[in-house]
Amino acid sequence: MYDLLPSLSVIEASSFVASPTAGLYLAQMGAEVIRVDQIGGGPDFRRWPVTEAHDSLYWENLNRAKKSVALDLGRPEGRELLQQLVRATGQFVTNFPASGFLAHDRLAEGYADLVTVRVMGWADGSPALDYTVNNAVGYPMLTGPGPEPVNHVLPAWDLLTGAYAAFALLAAIERRRATGVGGEIRIPLSDVAIGTVANLGGIAEVLAAGGNRPRLGNAVYGLxxxxxxxxxxxxxxxxxxxxxxxxxxxxxxxxxxxxxxxxxxxxxxxxxxxxxxxxxxxxxxxxxxxxxxxxxxxxxxxxxxxxxxxxxxxRTMFDAANDPAMVADNPIFGAAENPSGLVYPAAGAFATLPQQERRAPRPAPRNGQHSEEVLTERLSLSSGDIARLVDAGIVGVG
CATH class of the missing domain: 3.30.1540.10 (formyl-coa transferase, domain 3)
Structure with a gap:
């Protein structure tokens, strides 16, 4: 954890890997990232790997250092509260659909300086996952000896998209600082994937050759x-x-x-x-x-x-986890209390700033842990207002 973005607050409404990764990287650099979920957790709240109690270690680590607000997003009152939080904060990261109640044009009515970064599957708005996008750009047909395609388990396009989304948000904020104008940035997984293929020379290579390179197993191409x-x-x-x-x-x-x-x-x-x-x-x-x-x-x-x-x-991942140089003695890791109750090394910022003290990693929140705090600070709701919303099942507290 570093304190590079202490004045930046971001609302995040997202699930799975790419969009939460953007929020995680911003939080690790000191931004206040407020994740808004459905009461009880979104679709990724129990995603594997899980503990015996079904707490998601995946969710617990992708959402470190964030705050949590829980709303019933199936009801108009819950959706309106999320819209109000986005407008009051001014920065929004999401992978919700481009149309609907979180459409940028709808959110930005009367708030022309709002910045929205939207992670998408395909550019036309249709859904996609890392594993299907990877197939679409051809890498499984380059991996392994062949002839069968070989998938890999690393969600590379999700992670690249998340990092690109964090960068894009900061770029849009810099533009707003100069012009006063916000806007929406859409980042489809498919475009990150095929654009990366192009940046690595892959499109030029296959078109110039009139076909694919041979599959090489574990050999490195060109070296x-x-x-x-x-x-x-x-x-x-x-x-x-x-x-x-x-x-x-x-x-x-x-x-x-x-x-x-x-x-x-x-x-x-x-x-x-x-x-x-x-x-x-x-x-x-x-x-x-x-x-x-x-x-x-x-x-x-x-x-x-x-x-x-x-x-x-x-070697195996278990071997790597037990390698002191990679984990136990690596300063990017530290101790943090985890909602799951498990004790294990927690990752903080990957970057090292030699001139600044590295702060310990922070835990992920419980679902709704910061609902009262955020609704009071951002929307000026009274304790009575919040109590009525909680009693009505529109706001969840953890």
């Missing part, structure tokens, strides 16, 4: 990089990205003469050309397979580290 197995059975990934790393890798494995023989036979040089090493991987991989298979992993890792060569053994 010397692949998984290898050591003598003691440890599978490890090795990737070379600089001429010095290549020279050090060849020397560490005592492959100089073998590499020179391949270069002479094929009239090529691998010293400075990434693409050449990739193109002739059919001759290079067997040499490295044999050399690495003759070494135990600890010995190999020592010589690779000495040569500044990028490598990492494959």
């Amino acid at each position: 010397f990089g692949r998984d290898f197995t050591t003598r003691d059975g440890q599978r490890t990934m090795i990737v070379v990205v600089t001429p010095r790393q290549w020279a050090n890798l060849v020397a560490a494995l005592d492959l100089g003469a073998d590499i020179a023989a391949v270069e002479a036979a094929r009239s090529v040089s691998f010293a400075t050309d990434d693409g050449m090493r990739f193109t002739h991987r059919d001759a290079l991989y067997p040499l490295f397979e044999r050399a690495i298979a003759a070494r135990d992993h600890a010995d190999l890792a020592a010589v690779l580290d000495a040569g500044g060569i990028v490598h990492s053994p494959y």
Whole structure:
């Protein structure tokens, strides 16, 4: 946690990954993020992984450092309160539909400086998830050896979209500071995905080639990089990205003469050309397979580290969670009380500001924990007003 955005307050009405991620990143940098949910929790409130008591560890961690207001959004009075909160605060992040009671034009009537950032599935407003968008842009047909598609479990487009949404909100606020004008920014998951494909050269590549690149399994496209197995059975990934790393890798494995023989036979040089090493991987991989298979992993890792060569053994998430360098001794983690009651390391801001003290991570709220506080401060409702709303089931408190 850092105090970079102490004057920024944001209303968030969202679920699942992308939109809550935007709010999380803003909160970690010091913004007041007020999440508004249905009383009892929204559609992601019990999403797995869950505890034995069915508390969502997913929800608990994507909503750290936020405040919670619970309203009955199925009733006109609850929807009106959310609209009033958005207008009174001036900044809104959501993945609710672009039409309906949270349409920007409707919210901005009389509030031209309102900034809305809306995460969407497809640009036409139809729904999409990370896993379906990923299929649409073609990555599962590049992953694995083929011919079957291979999905991955990381919701990459959700996470990129959430980060982009946080950036877009700050950009819109900067524009408003200069012009006095707000507006809506729509960020479809599908556009983030296909735009990223384009930024990485993928669209230009396939159109210029008239087809897809070959599927490479665990090999890295365009570089010397692949998984290898050591003598003691440890599978490890090795990737070379600089001429010095290549020279050090060849020397560490005592492959100089073998590499020179391949270069002479094929009239090529691998010293400075990434693409050449990739193109002739059919001759290079067997040499490295044999050399690495003759070494135990600890010995190999020592010589690779000495040569500044990028490598990492494959391991499980449980292994990573128990690695002191990654978690226990990593300053991004700290202790926080959790609504689930579980005790585990909590992640704070990923960035490190050497000139500022890092604050401890904060817990996620209970559903409706801050309803009274927020409705009093933002809408100037009296305690009697709030009590009547609670009794009527329009406002929930936790």
